[in-house]
Amino acid sequence: MKKQLVIIGGGPAGLAAAVAAYDAGVRDMVVIEREEKAGGILKQCIHNGFGLTRFKESMTGPEYAQRFLDEVNARGIEIMTNTFVTGLGTDKKVTCMNESGVFTLEAGAVILAMGCRERSKGALNIAGTRPAGLFSAGTAQKYVNIYGYLPGKRVVILGSGDIGLIMARRMTLEGAKVECVCEIMEHSSGLRRNIAQCLDDFCIPLYLEHTIVEIKGKERVESVVIAQVDKEKQPIPGTEREIPCDTVLFSVGLIPENELTKETGLALDPHTKGCFVDENRETDVSGIFACGNVLHVHDLVDFVSEEAEVAGRAAAEYLINGDSEHVxxxxxxxxxxxxxxxxxxxxxxxxxxxxxxxxxxxxxxxxxxxxxxxxxxxxxxxxxxxxxxxxxxxxxxxxxxxxxxxxxxxx
Amino acid sequence: MKVNFDVAVVGGGVIGALAARELKKFDLSVVVLESAADVAAGASKANSGIVHAGFDAVPGTLKAKYNVIGNAMMEQTCRELGVKYIRNGSLVVARTCEEEGILPELLFRGRQNGVKGLKIMLREQLAEEEPHIADGIAAALYAPTGGIVCPYGLTIAAMGNAMDNGAELLCGFTVVGAVKTGTGWQLVSADGHELTARIVVNCAGAGAEQVAGLFGDTFFRIGFRRGEYMLLDKSVGTYAKHTVFSVPTKAGKGVLVTPTVDGNLLVGPTSVEEDEYTTATRRAAFSELRQKASAMLKEIPFGQVITSFAGERSYSDRHDFILEWGKPGVFHAAGIESPGLTSSPAIAEHIAEQVAKALGAKKNGDFVPVRRSMHWFKDLSAEEKNRVIAQDAAYGHIVCRCEEVTLGEIYEAMRSNPPARTLDGIKLRTRAGMGRCQSGFCQPSVLHELMTEFGMAAEEITKNGGDSRIIVGGEL
CATH class of the missing domain: 2.60.40 (Immunoglobulin-like)
Known part of the structure; x- marks a missing residue:
């Protein structure tokens, strides 16, 4: 099957790119979404604060996503849900799979909008046991906000990324006791407003230059040992402290999800962990564009939308007028x-x-x-x-x- | 529930599972008693997954004997059971001239044990075979019969095949009492269940000494040696092509670097003597592994570590396998340390022969050695995928994005023998949650599938049984 434009990912980046491409003249396009519903991670971000920059109003994640979804639906743009992209060639052939089978879309242009994933606890080499009760912050967020389950009651959070900060507040509001947030750096990697609104307002201590050095507990987490770190991020002997808890959340960084991109063979920037792009968000293969958190991890979704619109417009320009000369x-x-x-x-x-x-x-x-x-x-x-x-x-x-x-x- | 069996196998590790399968080749009723919530809960879950060539074991030992026989049996066993097995070859690399001097000794020893194809490789060829070999390595012993296998995959498949042929598996059955009866033994579990068996096979791994004690057998002791590992992402899975060992010392075969059958890169194990069974990792282990592995292969991309873990290796005070009768009707398979996994098909065959002889059992003509293989859906061609999806649309639905595991495979894991009832159970059978995000995305979906399949509440779902519950804060 041929498609002028294939957008991989129906999160905020994919949706905004679709709308922009449509408004720039592209009609024959599809957004491929692996989950049951479009909207990406915003679906589980039920807190407010989205849209302040772009719309000058404070929305929840689902509200922000819905605003773009409404625009997509108003234009009659097709979103293919429950569909997984298993391959992408530099020839812009997109291999997909869903409950109807495996099929290939021959695209004129492709926009990569697969988002990012959380760095896992496993990557940290923390000593100790591997009991139940260790979650990445986003997983805990999904349990609480989508499924309505509270993973635990006594929580230690490692890493002060935004999802960790948001979950410190969220777990507290649902009745859990958040003992502390440990951050190995001398500064938080989250937004200042989240530190104020999610930690300070709830008297949750943020221990900078601290990390978890050991996890204890046979079946479920029983405690963690935290310690202060030196300039080389090594634990300082004598500063260890054991904190009883039944849950540890990890908010230790986000990684653009570029496994597909790597298999395609596109050039990746080791700093952003996303593609090398020009001002049009075009990658080193002409006609393949990237935007949103798959390109680089953003702080605000407002900027994701803005960037996706750049990519969407540029893809339309490429499809309609062909490749332009650049210096x-x-x-x-x-x-x-x-x-x-x-x-x-x-x-x-x-x-x-x-x-x-x-x-x-x-x-x-x-x-x-x-x-x-x-x-x-x-x-x-x-x-x-x-x-x-x-x-x-x-x-x-x-x-x-x-x-x-x-x-x-x-x- | 049936309570009288011909044979009770205590322990659902790789030895117990393969023994149950071999026992079902005879006309015998067999039950496997596993104290954990699933099979492969101990050393069978956390080891190097190496099929050793057999040059390391001292000639004349049971280790040497069963290593070489087991190595030769492994390919067919894995083929019948649908288990991933690759004969990738092993290299023992010499870091010093002293170590280089030991290589011919290993070669001689290997030949004496009956290992085929051993040869010494010099740097030039070595660098061709293993491009990332460290600069200081001058030579290596090459063993083409060395291989890799998925140890828990083998255990699960063997148990599944045994069950498909009529064996029973009782998980959560911790044997705490044994009483001699007129025809055999009565066994009592920690939660008060009783059953009888004419013959008991002790394959209890770390618990083998304790189990033996219940029967009054105290002729061996079990020690524990902890081995810690780091597992690297599939993106660097081909960094080593062979299983790369350093020259063995008294403490064991030392740290190795190997690809796994699933395409990851594995570095380990350490070797720490323990008084008690523990699978916690130590902080010091990580730097030790880095240092030792870097002496064999240069610039290993340790930034790609996706998880670390530890396994407890149980060894006997004889430092050889114990495969013998104890009290009447009790056969012990204990101290099955490395090369235990390699030896497992041969040990299992030996156990079954011993038991069948003792009971005068006839061959079971109905035994089906081939297990209906799990679908490794990801590895199928587009045509094959379409055929499978056309029959069952659940295979068109990906649940674990990192490992591309489909809902159909999750159903298979819950519905095939031995059924998965925990998150780890699903993970070990399908790889869902075993990839680079380490279950961050798929865990809630898998939990939900378990709830639906078994009619359980969220708070009843565990990671691996006992009190390893995932949700302990209640429903909102």
């Missing part, structure tokens, strides 16, 4: 910057650069250098948990060989 220059992550996205910028168009800082500090100065041009922007505070963005005018980097972003403390 690219690389974007460079300078001092204190973890990565800059897109990794390359096409000349002739304004470009919005997204980036994350490596560590948290106040009174920051963002410095953008492109050839002769040097611009600085002040920020009261920056943190790795929060994505920053700066827009550069096309004229400002017309003659540059690269665009470099760095962040320093104000002198």
């Amino acid at each position: 690219y220059i690389p974007t460079v992550a300078g001092e204190n910057v973890g990565y800059v996205l897109p990794q390359r910028a096409g000349k002739g168009k304004d470009i919005k650069l997204y980036f994350r800082v490596r560590s948290a500090f106040r009174n920051a100065v963002i410095r953008v250098e492109a050839g002769e041009m040097v611009k600085t922007y002040k920020r009261i505070a920056v943190a790795p948990g929060e994505m920053e963005n700066i827009t550069i005018k096309a004229a400002d980097f017309a003659d540059a060989q690269s665009i470099r972003v760095s962040v320093t403390r104000e002198a």
Whole structure:
């Protein structure tokens, strides 16, 4: 079967990309969704705070997803649910499977929007036993919000990612006692507002530079041993403390889910763990685009939607007018910057650069250098948990060989 | 429930399960008594999964004898049972000239044991065969008959085939008492169940000394040696092609690096003497494993670790297998440490022969050695997948995205012998939850399927039996 546009993933990125592509003129398209319903992880994010940037109103996750789903449905865009993509070729052949069998879609263009997954406890090499009661924060969230089961009553959370912070509040509201959140870094990887609203408001302690060094319990978790860590993130002897609990939640990072992409053979950026893309979110294979958390992990879904619309419009442009000529220059992550996205910028168009800082500090100065041009922007505070963005005018980097972003403390 | 059996096998590990299968080749009623919630709950679940060539065991020992016979039997056993088995070959790499000097000794010993095809490889060829071999390695012993197998897959399939042929399995049956009767033994479980057997086979692994004691047999002791492992993601599963060992020492075969039959990379085990049975991992183990493995293969991508675990290896004070009669009607298969997995088909055959002879049992003409294989759906061709889905749409529905396990396979695991009733049970049979996300996405769905299949409440579903409940905070 031929399809002009195949969008892999029906979460916030896939839905926004579909709407944007439709509005730019594409009609023959399908969104492939592996779950029973579209909406992605937003379905289980029943807390509010979504949409503040984009819609200037506070919505729950399902409300935010529904707004895009309504737009998709209003346009009559097909969403194929309960369908799993098992293969993607650089020839843009998409192999799918569902209850009707295995089939191949020959696509004119493909948008990757598979989202991300949580880093598992297993990757951490924590000593001790492997009892029941160890969950990634998102799994616990699914149990509580989708199934209506409270996994445990006495909880320790490792990692201060946003899902962990949200679940600290959620478990507390459902009657569990959250003993503490341990964060191995000297700063949280979550949003500052989540630390205030999910921990501080409920008097849940956040132990920075702490980690779990041992898990105890034969059948169900009985306790964890936590310890302070030194600059090399090694536990400091003598700081160990045993905390009784029946549940441990892990919120230790998100990883773009690019297994399919790897099999396709697309180039991946080791920093973002997503594809290398240009300002159109086009990968190194023309006609294959990527957006949302499969490209890089976002802090706010509002930015996912924005990025997906860029990809959706660009895919439509590619399908309607064909590949355009580009002159690219690389974007460079300078001092204190973890990565800059897109990794390359096409000349002739304004470009919005997204980036994350490596560590948290106040009174920051963002410095953008492109050839002769040097611009600085002040920020009261920056943190790795929060994505920053700066827009550069096309004229400002017309003659540059690269665009470099760095962040320093104000002198 | 039937309470009188010809043979009771105590322990549902790989030895007990294969023994039950071999016993069903005779006209005997067989029950397997497993204290845990599922088979393969002890060492059979957590070991290296290596089919050893047999050059390591001291000539003349039972280990040497059954290793070589078991190695030769493994391929057919796995084929009949539908278990993944790959003859990938083993390499023993020498890190120093002293170690290089030991390689010919191993070769001679292997030849004496009857191991075929052994040869010494020098660096040039070695680097070709195993591209990531560490720079300091000058030579290696190559054993083409070395292989890998899924140890819990073998146990589950053997038990399933035994059950398909009429054997019974009682999980949660901890034998705490044994009374001699006129015709055999009466066995009592911790929760008060009783049954009788004319012959009892002790395959209790870590509990073998304790079980033997119930019958008044105290002629061996069991010690524990903990082995810790790190398992790496499939994306680096081919980093080693062969099973790479270092030169063995008194403490055992040492740390190895091997691909697994499921395509992961396994590094381990450590070797820690224990007074008590424990499967906790130690913090120090991880750096030890990294260091020792790095001496054999360079730049192992340890960033790709997806989980770590420990297995407890039980050994006898003879440091050889114990395969002998104790009190009348009691046969002990104890201290089955490495190469126990390799030897298991041969040990099981020996047990069945001994028991059948003692009972004067005839061959069972109805025995079917082939197990209806689980669908490894992911590995099928598109045409085969479509054929299976056309018959049962549940195979078109993926539950575990990392390992691409379908709902149809989850149903199979709950409905085939021995049925899975726990999350780990589903995981060991289907691989759902065994991938890179370590069950983060699929666990709630699998829990839900277990609830539906067995009519259980969420709070009754366990990870692996006992009080390992997943949901302990109640329904909201």
